[in-house]
Amino acid sequence: MPRSKAAALIGGVAFLTLISTGSVQAAEYGTGPWVKGYTDIFGGVLPSQPGFYSRTDAYHYNGNVDTTIFDGRVALNVDQDYLATLMALSYVTPWKILGGTYAVAVVPSVVAMNVDVGIRLPPFTGPRGRTFGPFEFNIGDTELAQGDTAFAPFILGWDAGNFHWNIGVFGLAPTGEYSKKDLANTSLNHWAVMPRLAATYFDPKTGWQVNGAAIYSVSWENTATDYETGNILNLDGAITKNFGPLGVGVVSYAMIQTTGDSGAGARLGSFESRVYGVGPIVTFTTSADPTKALTVLAKWYHEFNAENTFEGNVVDVAVSFKF
Numbered sequence: 001m002p003r004s005k006a007a008a009l010i011g012g013v014a015f016l017t018l019i020s021t022g023s024v025q026a027a028e029y030g031t032g033p034w035v036k037g038y039t040d041i042f043g044g045v046l047p048s049q050p051g052f053y054s055r056t057d058a059y060h061y062n063g064n065v066d067t068t069i070f071d072g073r074v075a076l077n078v079d080q081d082y083l084a085t086l087m088a089l090s091y092v093t094p095w096k097i098l099g100g101t102y103a104v105a106v107v108p109s110v111v112a113m114n115v116d117v118g119i120r121l122p123p124f125t126g127p128r129g130r131t132f133g134p135f136e137f138n139i140g141d142t143e144l145a146q147g148d149t150a151f152a153p154f155i156l157g158w159d160a161g162n163f164h165w166n167i168g169v170f171g172l173a174p175t176g177e178y179s180k181k182d183l184a185n186t187s188l189n190h191w192a193v194m195p196r197l198a199a200t201y202f203d204p205k206t207g208w209q210v211n212g213a214a215i216y217s218v219s220w221e222n223t224a225t226d227y228e229t230g231n232i233l234n235l236d237g238a239i240t241k242n243f244g245p246l247g248v249g250v251v252s253y254a255m256i257q258t259t260g261d262s263g264a265g266a267r268l269g270s271f272e273s274r275v276y277g278v279g280p281i282v283t284f285t286t287s288a289d290p291t292k293a294l295t296v297l298a299k300w301y302h303e304f305n306a307e308n309t310f311e312g313n314v315v316d317v318a319v320s321f322k323f
Helices: 003-019
Strands: 051-070 073-097 100-107 109-120 136-146 149-160 163-173 192-202 208-219 232-243 246-257 274-285 294-307 311-322
Touching (some): 246 294, 274 311
Antiparallel strands (some): 051 073, 051 311, 073 100, 073 109, 109 136, 149 163, 163 192, 192 208, 232 246, 246 274, 274 294, 294 311
16 A cells, blocks of 8 residues: 555544543443543554544443442442443644644443342441341343543644654543432443553554553542542553455453542442453455545454453444544
């Protein structure tokens, strides 16, 4: 592929990968505000061509955990299954700041959530560990509603030959449905800020590319449960090889909680979480012209070595294009 066409192509198909982030649950629920593994191909690239870009993801997660906190109560043997539709819209401006391209983005979501709990403990505990209130066994709940909204008011991207990198500040607004009476909620019920650094090496002659991103999430308190999730480091990576319009490769992620949870609702103590995921990715682009290209990708992650969090599988299918 000629270098000029390749540069235009990666700009046109990559940007929504970097700005799209959504949320379904928090470390209070066994995970964090950044969607695990969301940064994939061309994660460090900002398009050189100003305009509007769109990416829509169908992100499906299924996993289980022995013990976690759900809505202020300790839950045992929990299965969680959700499908999040993430509809990212970004605008690449013609403006330059410190030599970098400036862009903004917003990512609303719709979430279908299903939760099954083997045992839920009483809502509070008295002196000497005595519990008050009923135990609940084999309960479940479903919800289909708007999810939280991610936004990025500040993204800057630079290029140097085959190297591309960007920095961004992402936020998460609790716009989804939430109630302490429900097991299945589509919101974290708290705000979060997530600065991110992403980088890409792409050689258009060989078709090889290497991507990496680091995101550090800081969460506010869930005031309904008096639970404040600790800070979390997310690492996303992807290595792919392009064969014309087709690309294949490997993707991976890590979610590592760096500070403990706190607040009256943190009944399991600091409860630091971590989990890792790895799997294949396949991509297809219909055109080398970014104004006409339709890019489709599909990836699968299998999680392992989970601590204090869910362990399961992710299937993510995405479509992106430029308006």
